[in-house]
Amino acid sequence: MLFQNDKLSVRLLEQKDECLLVKWLSDPAVLEFYEGRDNAFDLHKVHEKFYNREIGVVRCIVEFDKIPIGYIQYYQVDIDERKLYGYGNVLDVIYGMDQFIGEVAYWNNGIGTLLVNSMVEFLVEQNQADRVVMDPQTWNERAIRCYEKCGFKKVKLLPKNELHEGEYRDCWLIEYIK
Template sequence: MLFQNGRLKVRKLEDKDKYLLTKWLSDPRVLEFYEGRDKPFDFDMVQKVFYASEDDVGKCMVEFNGEKIGYIQFYKLDNKTKEDYGYVTENIYGIDQFIGEVDYWNRGIGTLLVSSMVDFLTSEKNADRVVMDPQVRNIRAIRCYEKCCFKKVKLLPKKELHEGVYEDCWLIEYHR
């Protein structure tokens, strides 16, 4: 287990989790803001992206009240990304997440998840900043992140190809 905060638990991804990832990443409601409805994942794609890649991403399962409900990942920003974003030498982490079980949306769990991950990264990984780049149109997520003390830093025009259109994103950061 990576950490626990009350009824929320975050742990490293296990092989058995690939079935739920496949379910979540083929649900159009989840894909509307994560990856895109034009790119549903099948079992092989989940295997390739989440299990076969040799990267330095901390890939984690999110549980709430003992139920697996979502996914979160964290990674240290490389020098190129830091430069692109206008940072210099600080210890900066990025995070990405989604709640795959839609019955758990709009219940404050995303806020608990993001704030708990920020606490973990600042205390355990000594992160100076934590950043994300949500699409500008993802108003619900941005409100959640602002509740967790993230601030908009700059607009990233046409940053992400999503459903055939390059979407504007916000670079947002938590700075301790």
């Protein structure tokens, strides 16, 4: 386990979690906000995206009261992303993170806020992060409100940054500074 905060815990992704990811990423309610409803996942696609990928991304399962409810990943921002985001000359240790709660029954209960706050605290304390960044799509107001509650600020508009449901969508670069 990476960390625990009250009933919330985050552990490394394991092979046994593949069916959870398929379940969550084939649910249209989840896909509306993560990956897109036109982009449902099967076992093969889960393996390609979550298991047979680049080194440097730490992939994790989120549990609440010992029940797997979501996914979170974090990574140190590489030089290409630093340039894209405007951090080319910034010497800070910068981490990025992405997450979703896959069990819809757990939405709107404050768990997302607890998760984001806990992961930021983990990255600052354990990985010496000076900044943590994310790039939510601009229309995802519920997620952005959650992130702002956690101390993230909008930094830069990233036009047509992410393909979602057949079109490139604008995203906000948001950051948390230690």
